Amino acid sequence: MSADQLPEHPDFLWRNPEPKASYDAVIVGGGGHGLATAYFLAKNHGMTNIAVLEKGWLAGGNMARNTTIIRSNYLWDESAAIYEHALKLWEILPEELEYDFLFSQRGVMNLAHTLGDVRESVRRVGANKLNGVDAEWLDPQQVKELCPILNISDNIRYPVMGATYQPRAGIAKHDHVAWAFARKCDELGVDIIQNCEVTGFLKDGNRVVGVKTNQGTIHTEKVGLAAAGHSSVLAEMAGFRLPIQSHPLQALVSELHEPVHPTVVMSNHVHVYVSQAHKGELVMGAGVDSYNGYGQRGSFHVIEHQMAAAVELFPIFARAHVLRTWGGIVDTTMDASPIVGLSPVENMFVNCGWGTGGFKGTPAAGLTFAHTIATGTPHELNKPFSLERFETGALIDEHGAAAVAH
Amino acid sequence: MLLISCPNCGPRDETEFHYGGQAHVAYPENPDALTDRQWAEYLFYRDNTKGAFAERWVHSTGCRQWFNMLRDTVSYDIQAIYRMGEPRPDLERPVVNNPAATTPEGATK
Numbered sequence: 001m002s003a004d005q006l007p008e009h010p011d012f013l014w015r016n017p018e019p020k021a022s023y024d025a026v027i028v029g030g031g032g033h034g035l036a037t038a039y040f041l042a043k044n045h046g047m048t049n050i051a052v053l054e055k056g057w058l059a060g061g062n063m064a065r066n067t068t069i070i071r072s073n074y075l076w077d078e079s080a081a082i083y084e085h086a087l088k089l090w091e092i093l094p095e096e097l098e099y100d101f102l103f104s105q106r107g108v109m110n111l112a113h114t115l116g117d118v119r120e121s122v123r124r125v126g127a128n129k130l131n132g133v134d135a136e137w138l139d140p141q142q143v144k145e146l147c148p149i150l151n152i153s154d155n156i157r158y159p160v161m162g163a164t165y166q167p168r169a170g171i172a173k174h175d176h177v178a179w180a181f182a183r184k185c186d187e188l189g190v191d192i193i194q195n196c197e198v199t200g201f202l203k204d205g206n207r208v209v210g211v212k213t214n215q216g217t218i219h220t221e222k223v224g225l226a227a228a229g230h231s232s233v234l235a236e237m238a239g240f241r242l243p244i245q246s247h248p249l250q251a252l253v254s255e256l257h258e259p260v261h262p263t264v265v266m267s268n269h270v271h272v273y274v275s276q277a278h279k280g281e282l283v284m285g286a287g288v289d290s291y292n293g294y295g296q297r298g299s300f301h302v303i304e305h306q307m308a309a310a311v312e313l314f315p316i317f318a319r320a321h322v323l324r325t326w327g328g329i330v331d332t333t334m335d336a337s338p339i340v341g342l343s344p345v346e347n348m349f350v351n352c353g354w355g356t357g358g359f360k361g362t363p364a365a366g367l368t369f370a371h372t373i374a375t376g377t378p379h380e381l382n383k384p385f386s387l388e389r390f391e392t393g394a395l396i397d398e399h400g401a402a403a404v405a406h
Numbered sequence: 407m408l409l410i411s412c413p414n415c416g417p418r419d420e421t422e423f424h425y426g427g428q429a430h431v432a433y434p435e436n437p438d439a440l441t442d443r444q445w446a447e448y449l450f451y452r453d454n455t456k457g458a459f460a461e462r463w464v465h466s467t468g469c470r471q472w473f474n475m476l477r478d479t480v481s482y483d484i485q486a487i488y489r490m491g492e493p494r495p496d497l498e499r500p501v502v503n504n505p506a507a508t509t510p511e512g513a514t515k
Binding site: 230232233241242243244245246290291292293294295299300301333334390391392393 | 407408419420421424425427442443445446447449450451452454455456459461477479480481482
């Protein structure tokens with residue numbers, strides 16, 4: 001695939017309206033999740049007198065900074081259900097949104113490097129199959145056949161002992177996804193308001209009745225927070241806490257190369273994930289920086305570590321150059337699962353805690369969050385992902401299950 | 407990469423340290439008396455401050471001692487380093503305002 005297969009850069013896909021004095025609902029955060037939520041509010045629930053407020057430019061936060069991996073091979077039933085629903089939506093959205101955002105189902109491989117990895121992986125393949133998620137266990141030879149540039153020899157520190165493989169998984173072009181949602185939102189009458197930073201909330205008792213912004217006060221009946229790494233800051237303005245820690249997560253791209261990498265390879269153990277974007281860049285990421293941070297940048301040793309892992313697994317990359325590195329701020333929870341549901345403030349709803357893997361969840365986050373906002377009760381799919389689970393103990397512990405590396 | 411001044415060993419690269427999250431979170435005095443809500447607060451809720459944040463670090467590959475740090479979570483500037491058991495310093499101005507305390511983005515030592 002080459003650059004000339006990309007759609008032409010669009011003109012204007014949405015209006016840039018002034019905020020109205022009041023809306024039926026306001027979504028805070030104009031990234032993928034906020035836009036998808038607005039889209040499903042308008043499409044599924046007929047709520048078109050709504051606004052999406054974005055403090056910067058549209059989809060310029062984590063939506064612009066992720067490595068675009070889409071998969072649903074999570075261990076636990078609750079996660080498999082919501083991520084698989086997301087994947088099914090990814091499969092129909094290009095047609096529904098009438099926008100080819102280059103969703104490429106090239107498969108995702110999760111490598112196993114230790115006996116523990118192998119056992120966890122085989123277990124996860126079984127769990128996935130029981131949940132209707134496509135999954136296979138590959139031996140090293142099959143890994144090599146699918147991805148010939150992978151080094152499967154046993155003379156490296158952590159040899160490849162096999163991999164799980166989800167054929168329907170893949171990547172999409174993230175900015176086009178945002179534009180696709182934004183255009184449809186706009187057509188349906190949603191106001192997308194950029195450079196509009198929320199500075200506080202208006203409350204009547206414990207009920208939210210408005211949003212204070214740098215573009216004036218906006219009255220509204222309902223507020224949905226979809227601000228990823230800045231969710232805690234907004235929650236504090238509204239008077240409650242979230243069990244979230246914000247961390248920098250870095251990623252990088254190489255210069256453009258001929259197509260060499262046919263799939264997506266993730267390794268939790270040596271910790272890197274790599275794909276090749278449509279234009280030809282090698283796209284890589286790994287784990288978060290350990291410290292809390294809002295700075296949209298991290299420490300260099302984290303990049304160094306993931307490059308070492310990448311070069312060991314893909315010796316062919318040794319002479320590639322890093323073109324660009326960047327960081328985004330991810331909202332991590334203790335159980336590595338998102339929080340989508342009600343908040344302690346009446347008529348205020350939270351969609352956060354997607355941590356390092358929110359991109360893949362975009363359509364399901366939008367669908368379930370819209371349902372939650374419109375009806376005041378969670379959708380079947382996001383019911384388990386409530387804030388209350390941290391009190392009841394019904395955690396969805398994807399740490400060490402499938403969410404170590406996204 | 408952060409350059410962290412260990413109170414025992416002096417300035418060392420961030421890679422010698424491990425992070426311990428929010429400082430000054432005491433174990434509950436009467437854990438059995440807590441409600442589920444209070445227990446959740448202790449287990450899962452931590453401050454997620456944008457700005458000056460008191461946090462713990464341990465010098466894993468040096469003296470292996472824990473200490474506290476006051477660090478800006480936006481600029482990543484280290485504003486104070488103090489020993490375990492000491493209260494969070496009330497800073498008008500940073501105590502450690504050494505330009506070498508943090509290196510520019512992407513720099514290595």
